[in-house]
Amino acid sequence: MGVAIRVFVLLLFFSSTIPTFSLFEDQVGLMDWHQKYIGKVKHAVFHTQKTGRKRVVVSTEENVIASLDLRRGEIFWRHVLGTNDAIDAIEIALGKYVISLSSDGSILRAWNLPDGQMVWESSLQGTKHSKSLLLLLNAEVNKDNAILVFGKGCLHAVSSIDGEVLWKKDFSAESVEVQQVIHPLGSDMIYVVGFVGSSQFDAFQINAKNGDLLKHKSETLPGGFVGEISSVSSDTLVALDATRSILVTINFQDGNISFQQTYISDLVEDSSGMAVILPSSLTGVFGVTINTLTLFVRVTTEGKLEVVEKIDQEIAVSDALLLSEGQQAFALVQHGGEKIHLKVKLGHNWNSDFLRESIEMDNQRGLVHKVFINSYIRTDRSHGFRALIVMEDHSLLLLQQGEIVWSREDGLASIVDVTTSELPLEKEGVSVAKVEHNLFEWLKGHMLKLKGTLMLASPDEVAAIQAMRLKSSEKSKMTRDRNGFRKLLVVLTRAGKVFALHTGDGRVVWSHFLHSLRKSEACGYPTGLKVYQWQVPHHHALDENPSVLVLGRCGQSSRAPAVLSFVDTYTGKELSSLDLAHSIVQVIRLPFTDSTEQRLHLVVDADQRAHLYPKNPEAVGIFHRELSNLYWYSVEADNGIIKGHAIKGNCIGEVLDHYCFDTRDLWSIVFPSESEKIITTVTRKLNEVVHTQAKVIADQDVMYKYISKNLLFVATVAPKASGEIGAAMPDESWLVVYLIDTVTGRILHRMVHYGSQGPVHAVFSENWVVYHYFNLRAHRYEMSVIEIYDQSRADNKDIWKLVLGKHNLTSPISSYSRPEVVTKSQSYFFTHSAKAIAVTSTSKGITSKQLLIGTIGDQVLALDKRFVDPRRSINPTQVEKEEGIIPLTDSLPIVPQSYVTHALKVEGLRGIVAVPAKLESTTLVFAYGVDLFFTRLAPSRTYDSLTEDFSYALLLLTIVALVAAIFVTWVLSERKDLRDKWR
Amino acid sequence: MDKGKAVMGSGRRWAVDFTDNSTTPSSRDFPDPPGFTRASPDQDDSTLSRQKKDAEANWKSQKAWEVAQAPFKNLLMMGFMMWMAGSTVHLFSIGITFSALWQPISALQGVGKVFEPYKDSKVDLLGPKLLFIALNLGGLALGVWKLNTLGLLPTHASDWVSSLPPAQEVEYSGGGIPLG
DSSP states (O other): HHHHHHHHHHHHHHHHHHHOOOGGGGGTSOOEEEEEOOOOOEEEEOOOOOSOEEEEEEEEESSSSEEETTTTTOEEEEEOTTTTTTTEEEEEETTTEEEEETTTTTEEEEETTTTOEEEEEEEEOOOOSSOOEEEEETTTOOTTTEEEEEEEEEEEEETTOOEEEEEEEEGGTTTOOEEEEEEETOOEEEEEEEETTTTTEEEEEETTOOOEEEEEEEETTTTTTEEEEEETTEEEEEEEEETTSSSEEEGOOOOOOOEEEEEHHHHHOOOOOOOOOOOOOOOEEEEEEETTTTEEEEEEETTTTEEEEEEEEEEEEEOEEEEEEEEEEEEEEETTTEEEEEEETTTBBBBOEEEEEEEEGGGGGGGEEEEEEEEEOOOOOOOEEEEEEEESOOOOEEEETTEEEEEOOOGSSEEEEEEEEEEEOOSOOOOOHHHHHHHHHHHHHHHHHHHTTTOOOHHHHHHHHHHHHOOOOOOSSSOOOTSSSSSSEEEEEESSSEEEEETOOOOOEEEOGGGGSOOOSOOOOOEEEEEEEEEEEEETTTTEEEEEEEEEEESSSSSEEEEEEETTTOOEEEEEEEEEEEEESSSEEEEEEEEOOBEEEEOTTTTTTEESSOSSSHHHHHHHGGGGGEEEEEETTTTEEEEEEEEEEOOOSOOOOEEEEEEEEEEEEEHHHTTTTTEEEEOTTTTTTOSSSSEGGGGGGEEBBOOOEEEEEEEEEEEEGGTTTTTGGGGGOOOEEEETTTTTOOEEEEEEEETEEEEEEEEETTEEEEEEEETTTTTEEEEEEEEEEEGGGGOOOOOHHTTOOOOTTTBBBBBSSSOOEEEEEEEEEEESHHHHHHEEEEEEEEOOOEEEEEEHHHHHEEEGGGGGGGTTOSSHHHHHHHHHHHHHHHEEEEEEGGBBBOOOTTHHHHHHHEESSSTTEEEEEEEEESSEEEEEEEETTOOTTTTTTTHHHHHHHHHHHHHHHHHHHHHHHHHHHHHHOOO | HHHHHHHHHSOOOOOOOOOOSSSGGGGGOOOOOOOOOOOGGGGGGGHHHHHHHHHHHHHHHHHHHHHHHHHHHHHHHHHHHHHOOOOSSSSHHHHHHHHHHHHHHHHHHTTHHGGGGGGOOOOOOOOHHHHHHHHHHHHHHHHHHHHTTTOOOOSHHHHHTOOOOOOBOOOOEESSSOOO
16 A cells, blocks of 8 residues: 555655646646737839739748738748848739749749749759849740749759749859840840950840850950949940949940940049949949948930939839839939938939828837839829838838838847846836726626636627737736836847847837948948946935846957947936947956946956946956956867966056056967867856755755856867858767866866767756757767866765854855866757757755757747756665656657747747846746747746636635635524523 | 520520531530531541552552553544545645644653643653653554645655756757748
């Protein structure tokens, strides 16, 4: 009997300790939200057939093809192609297929326009890297409605019906850099033009029906060519000569090539600067930009150039839109103060605007980068225009009749970094009326819920309950809550815009397009790098606002000057910004704050000088005090070197700078370049809280974790095996993992996985690392865990010493005291390839941990840490089982219910961030990619609070019923007593 | 009515004689009820009463020893129950352990009361009491031992270090791969 009880209890134990996180259908959306984005639009093709379904098909820089509703901007369908499958061009063929060319012109796909299903796909072979061009031929030329594709040095004609290659012409032998493929309207000839070398211009005339080469002419221009070619008409092209000071008009009519050169200085007085030909397709006119000046130049029939318009401003020009036979329209967008001016002009009439609209524009969107126009026929038979504009912050807007019809914040598809910020504290002084109203609402809500629990609710009421749960005003309030569920997610996008998203419902609370990260004359290619919490007020939380630090640089090289910007997280206002003289290579967040609770940051520049921020004497004082214990390390992945540095003293320069410090090298680890190549490094999260240093194992034994913030996990692979999976044989590939102390440079642990290779995704938390890699011998992905324990502390076993506190377990430790560490590790097969790995984190670090694995299917899988425990064995003893050790299996289980993204996909998943809530059991998880997803997780269930669907009304009712029952029974017993006494 | 009239007729209505003549046989003018023999206590045989008292004292001390030995059965029973309960912490084992702890404690608290009925000047209760206490202490020890086997006593190093925060580090290091 005893055994039976034990077994039963054991079963109970197991069933309760391997929690599944499945949701009920009606719980979706209660604490999670999901937002779909597409990214910055590259191309847009309008589809306005008479069917009434007004759509636009767009392709974006995030490799998304999407069909958007023109009325509201919603996504009808969307396909996210792989990260290395960049879209080159899209077109609509046959009025029902969307044709997309991607992967450098090697993959051509057709998607069904109404529902986005893929109709066919062809892969086009070629050898040479070249420009990718997509051109549709109309039906009168080719009955198959052929698509002309130029890519990888070959010209293909592909049938748009089934994607079959009709003919192919290889240009790779000609060593010609093809620039344009021109198909004159109504002709059955195709002209392929390009350069050979830098000075020879070649034109090929090809029969569109069968791909036969009819003519090939070439001509040399002594000056040479540079940059793009703009096609002005079917037989005239414009290019720039090598000095960028002469415009060359190329005429290749009848197979004869003639050049005509015009100095730019003849067209405009101030012509100093880089001239660039605008890629546009207007007939008879082309655009040139010189610095900020944009010229529109008409090419007359004699080949003469004349300037038709000069605009000294940033402008965006749309492609030409064919209105009717021979009539072309195009749009120009200009900025003017708070407004943008949209001008639609007709190709033959430059002097007057066909349409001129001014639209109020939020200056948080920056400049207009792209414009696409589309015309529609108004009720009075005149042409109306709608314009789709792409702004500098990657947002997409539709303009029509001088108004913004809709806008999409597609900058959120390219998040670079995430941090969180608390919301304002709730101010006191809530009116009585409000409380009463709330109380009434509360009661009403709970009565409804009660009805629902007792299954008395009608379908309408059930719907009302669900709506109430989803739209609870509680979760989207703009104040802090006691559980810490409501926070602001401060995200930095690639465009340099900072957004604050509310964790309750995902809405954008504020957004700020930083001035320092906008393109300007001083800053050509601004890039946002990181966003950190700068000031988190605790002492004066009511009157001081927290702020974040945004780091960026002006340019793409590591030597480009750095930009710092401070943003208030309550208001979204930029407090200040600094354009720095030095560059930015690394940022070290120091664990100190000054008296205003600004955290100290060290910015290391390319010359290995450290610059201290905030720049105030107090910070310098703190820094000097801690100077001897501060170190930093740099990982040079290309050279295979990890170096440790210490701070030497103030910079030696002409001007004494108190905030600049010189550094010196302390140690270096050089990996042999012929056998190892660094691919991944991971450290512990700086803000991670560890509850205890001891790990209690079976039989009340203790193991002491080696917990150090200065540990670095490094993974290196054989250089041969650093490419794609399958590029190297198992014998010549290996993966080496290291644990390195970054203060002393001591290698604490080294392990080799033979026959394995990257990509390695790893996560480091407490005293363990979990990493994911590919095992070539087993042809499977694997995950391994390393746990590090401190052996030197293991003898602390005398209870009396521990009771009386006479131990040195909590005294500060130094990395220079040689640690005696033991490591345990284990490997498991894992079915999925991973895109990212993160770990849950809670406010006190007591709750057990879960690994959050971003799978190849763009979902987030929660895997209990207990599955990757090196102490697992095939037959765990009774005591170990009681401790919660799971019997060892060769592969990690994937429970379908443990997908935290449940039925949703976070397309293009790039990162997962876990933030602790104030409630110990709960962690907030934010996954970002093209889509955003946020949810709340409780890795050990919510043991410290009642669940949201807990029925307070039922509890209240039970209490009332019990009290009534007590009263009734009391009265009855009194009566009975009395009757007994009378007897 | 007729009777009343007859009484009235005699001239004296009624009278109650309150004089107690139960102990004064001299004034007795009617015989004792059948089966009743009048015997006063001082008439008892002294040897007989001593014998009786001895018997009672014997009986009391015997009973007291019995009571003192009673926890032993309990102890055996408890031991059996504990063995049944196993060494994992769950409701059953906890309940048994706590009852095993509670019973001896409550018994020890009521030592005086348990032996109250057997209190006698002639009976020496010290022996039984000591046995009773010893057995109950044994029971208590069994309970504590059980508690320990369940791991509920802080007798291991792990109980004292399990919430020890990690030691502070003297050095601080930061850095990594250059920002891309």
